[in-house]
Amino acid sequence: MSAPAPTVRTRFAPSPTGSMHIGGMRTALFNWLHARHHREHGAGGTFVLRVDDTDRARNLDEALGPILDAFRWLGLDWDEGPEVGGPHGPYFQSERTEIYATALDKLLAAGLAYKDFDSRERVAADRDAAQKAGTPYVTVRRSLELSDTERERLEADGTPFVVRFLVPRGETVAIDDAVRDRVEWDTSLLPDPVIARQDGSVLYNFATTVDDAAMAITDVIRAEEHLSNTPVQVLLARALGHEPPRYAHIPFVTAPGTTKKLSKRDIGKYRNNPVFKKMFERADEIFPQIGLDVTDAVSPVMVAYYESIGYRPAAVINALGRLGWSLDDKTEIFSLGDLVRDFTLDRVVKNPAGLDPDKLFNFQSHWMNETPRDEKVSLCGAFLEKAKIAFDADFLGRLIDAMGDRLKLAADILDVAYFFADEIEYDPKAFKKRVAKAGVPEHLRAFTDERLASLADADWTPARLEAELTSFSEAAEKSPGLLIHALRVATTGAAVGPGVYDCLDLVGREKSLARVDAALANAADA
């Protein structure tokens, strides 16, 4: 008889920094997916959100809010954590100082950690010397050589000290990583990590280990840059009397077109990244219209960018899910539900994956097309409202229908905002090329007078308009393109947009005819 499949508990522990990094979101997604997969297709799974706020953020709401918003936007809920609580709280590290202090005392009392009185400078000098000599640096442990009386005197004098974990030398620590298989380290090469500062506050490696054990985390899924922290955490967990969790070190996300970790530090550089450039430029066009500043917090490195510019959460989920993971040799489209069903750690790849804005955009096309009409209307409507453009919902619906697949981002609706304006402005270049061109005004005049003017309101439909235009062009032995272009520019002012017959329909018979007259008068003046 095999043991029952264990239930799974995963966690994600963001620092409240005021914005959610897209790479961090990918790590969070994998944790969430692993837990949900086991809940629905295994013995159970729980996803925990824990807040790493040891830095004591000045304003927690401001710093944590956007992060929780990103989770909510993508539809990733958490079973335990902020707002929802849970049996393993508190879920803010700033509220767990007692727990850390107790664990620290336990290690100290057992002789598994020690007070180190060496100054920062002295330790740095040791490290430099080792570096220079090309030998591995390990802690010199001078404080362990101290006699009891010496130590007592130092403490009585109030000499500052840090607490270091005493790494057992001469051992091999190994993990069976879910994505990297077996990884081993020689503990003789590991420095004794500081686990508590002079002020008594504990450090990341220690807090995480204590919390993961206290919260019964079974699977630690994190980016591979944490791989080198792992031996210390394994040793620490054992010293504390716990069995270490299973680890899965997933590849980190690289900046588009590079092999370097996508980092919020480099946002400035990314503006010039040829692959990222388009995304920045689109933001430059859109954000000013909706009263948003293009800041680091809404750059393409952050989840907020995608929401702000009108991506579908499903598109972002799909792209993130495929970053370092695949099901097989052909499936590309995954809903969140599909991912919950199909996601397993053993299909995570080992090598870093670059975020590809083009591919993300392609997923967006797909998921925008899957979006019901009503939802598109409300999404686009929200953009129009932010841009302070008055609109009629029915008309917006018709416009969205006419745009069809052309509507990729919800913000694209702003590109055709001229449909909501009473007055149009001609794109001067397009006007010259399409309307004020030899032979065109006469042709357009004739078509309008002979075919359009006499059309009844009820016959002013895309199908009828197309039939008229086609047959007129045929009779005149001219390319339909001439009228198509001329009419579009004359009635909307723009060179691009929905199909021209839809444009005429949207603008309406009366207004279209008036605009053709105005355009022709304009062309005559030119």
Add this chain to the structure above:
RNA sequence: GGCCCCUUCGUCUAGUCAGGUCCAGGACAUCGGAUUUUCAGUCCGAGAACAGGGGUUCGAAUCCCCUAGGGGUCACCA
């Protein structure tokens, strides 16, 4: 520099654990064609990769060894 990780088309990846069906499959991007002419979309097509070298084997992208390259990490940050 020490330790650790990684290496298939430009990119994301399938195939590697169980060597032959892989002169390497899919997707995005690119280019070309069609839809007899906006833009877009759709359809069709093209080019494009096993880092290098040695082994093992009848046979290697797949196993072994070496080399090279890339990356991560070496804080009283997380």
